[in-house]
Amino acid sequence: MLREVSVVVPTHNRPELMKLAVESVLAQKTSVGGEVIIVFDACPIEVPELEIPEGWIVRGIANSRSRGLAGARNSGIDAAEGRLVAFLDDDDEWLSGKLDAQLRRFEEKPEAIVVGTAMIIDDGESTHVRLVPDEELSHEAFLRNRNPGLHSSSLMFRRELLLGELGLIDEDLPRSYGEDYDILLRASSLGLVSVVNEPLVRVLWKGQSYYFGQWASYAEALQYLLRKHPDFASIPAALGRIEAQVAFALAASGDARGARAWARKALRHNPKQVKAMLAVAISWKLVTPQTITKIVQKLGRGI
Structure with a gap:
């Protein structure tokens, strides 16, 4: 099988949550091969023991760029070998069918710059489904609204664009706040942002975010x-x-x-x-x- 997708998982001292995140990728039922790149940001490289399906690999690397989420994502992009690059935060999880749904959308919309999905928010007591207003989002749509149904853990990009016209994650953003919004603004100014409007990512909201209260x-x-x-x-x-x-x-x-x-x-x-x-x-x-x-x-x- 070809290595079609590279999934970049930045992490910092959250081994239990990170393992669950990685397992959610490896549990995807798909015919394509891929890799999970765990980027250890200012912490030791400790890849957990995992059951790895045929055609996939898991590797751990150190964040070799600026400390923080943006630098860690970019370290993963630099190391990626897949045609497509997806992001997953270490406290989130992909739900069943997420990977295949995005691969199908890229086939249906070859002009798409990025393909995302909707999400489920889990605050530890209840869950909320966040959908997106439209399956095709323009630059004006992102100027008017962050479209919060889209989350960094739902996004998948063409690697050649990240290394070229679109560019990498902005490491100059203070504390990497809004790095996903910034790249969506940039992507939508270049072309189509397409959304599989199904909740295929579980995002954990319990106050342990890197950003909470800052x-x-x-x-x-x-x-x-x-x-x-x-x-x-x-x-x-x-x-x-x-x-x-x-x-x-x-x-x-x-x-x-x-x-x-x-x-x-x-x-x-x-x-x-x-x-x-x-x-x-x-x-x-x-x-x-x-x-x-x-x-x-x-x-x-x-x-």
Whole structure:
């Protein structure tokens, strides 16, 4: 069998979760061969014992680039041998049929830059299905909405594009926040982003994310994305959406004055931006960011 797919699994000191993630790839019923590349980021290379199906290999490498998620993904891309490259975070799992569904979509849509799937969010107490509004997403669609039904663990790319016109994951993004959104914005500006609109990835949300509660870094990364993608400004509502997220993150980090300034910008561009209003409420200590975050997570949503 040909090695068709390389699955890049960045990990940092979460061996039990990482093993479950890798096993979910190896459990895919598919006729193609592939490889799982576990990228150990600032931790020892310790590949778990696994039952590996015929035609597949599992190997562990060190993150040889910048520390963090973006550098780890890129180390995996550098080492990949498959025609297609997929990502899987070490606390997520692929569900049955995910790999074959994406391979079929690439055959049906040879012009696709990237193929993703919808997902299931698991907060440890309940699950929520997140679908995507459309199976074909334009660049404007991503400017207007992050389309949160798409997750980094659902994405599959043509390796030649990652090494060429599309480019690698942006390692300059502060703490790698929004690296998946950034590459989707870049991909959609080049061509088609196609989605298998079925929940074929399980994403674990229990507060152990690398990013949980890092509000100041989140605000910094969002401002970086606004500078990098000036086309947000072509759609006032889209610009206001990101500005409102910056405002909320600054308010949650304790920067009340900055939060109110960004909230004013957001509301000028989009007077219906609820996150901007919430940022103002947090800045005046009328509500806590923890309370709001708990509520939206119970609904299977994010800030």
